[in-house]
Amino acid sequence: GIQVEQSPPDLILQEGANSTLRCNFSDSVNNLQWFHQNPWGQLINLFYIPSGTKQNGRLSATTVATERYSLLYISSSQTTDSGVYFCARRDTGNQFYFGTGTSLTVIP
Amino acid sequence: DVKVTQSSRYLVKRTGEKVFLECVQDMDHENMFWYRQDPGLGLRLIYFSYDVKMKEKGDIPEGYSVSREKKERFSLILESASTNQTSMYLCASSRTTGSNQPQHFGDGTRLSIL
Numbered sequence: 001g002i003q004v005e006q007s008p009p010d011l012i013l014q015e016g017a018n019s020t021l022r023c024n025f026s027d028s029v030n031n032l033q034w035f036h037q038n039p040w041g042q043l044i045n046l047f048y049i050p051s052g053t054k055q056n057g058r059l060s061a062t063t064v065a066t067e068r069y070s071l072l073y074i075s076s077s078q079t080t081d082s083g084v085y086f087c088a089r090r091d092t093g094n095q096f097y098f099g100t101g102t103s104l105t106v107i108p
Numbered sequence: 109d110v111k112v113t114q115s116s117r118y119l120v121k122r123t124g125e126k127v128f129l130e131c132v133q134d135m136d137h138e139n140m141f142w143y144r145q146d147p148g149l150g151l152r153l154i155y156f157s158y159d160v161k162m163k164e165k166g167d168i169p170e171g172y173s174v175s176r177e178k179k180e181r182f183s184l185i186l187e188s189a190s191t192n193q194t195s196m197y198l199c200a201s202s203r204t205t206g207s208n209q210p211q212h213f214g215d216g217t218r219l220s221i222l
Binding site for chain 1: 141143148149150151153156166202211212213215
């Protein structure tokens with residue numbers, strides 16, 4: 001099946017720091033999402049980004065489909081950014097494949 | 109906004125009970141999914157459905173069944189609950205048209221089997 005790898009698995013940041021999360025895929029990307037799971041377990045859509053770059057406030061994402069990776073940038077991190085970040089891609093059969101996530105802790 | 113609603117946020121059941129987890133979406137999505145999430149394992153697909161009365165096994169279907177009698181509702185059934193089914197269960201939905209449709213999640217159900 002499709003392999004989705006995320007790095008780093010864990011990350012601890014001081015409030016105000018910047019970070020980059022990475023997602024690698026075993027095959028070509030035609031549908032990719034980034035999610036944030038907050039400490040209460042809710043999964044929030046961050047970006048749908050099969051290619052190119054998108055920005056939303058302090059967050060931005062870039063997908064380089066030809067090289068099979070996507071990056072999520074968090075700038076000026078806040079404690080509310082803590083949680084687990086997942087990337088997922090969809091195959092032609094409508095099935096989504098998730099990475100194992102990056103657990104982010106932002107300390108004040 | 110798409111709304112995916114799971115019937116319970118927290119649920120406690122006993123070993124051997126038959127357990128129903130319900131999920132409803134309000135955007136006429138064709139696809140619906142059930143995942144479970146466990147520490148260190150990420151999200152794993154249990155079953156998905158791409159149309160009414162249609163279902164496909166995911167990565168870990170053993171011990172589970174599903175029902176999709178109406179387009180908006182997708183039920184996950186634990187026929188005889190066991191302690192190793194204690195987990196966080198997440199429902200999601202998406203459109204089928206094209207491969208560029210995002211997936212939307214419910215808030216999750218934390219299920220404990222005693």
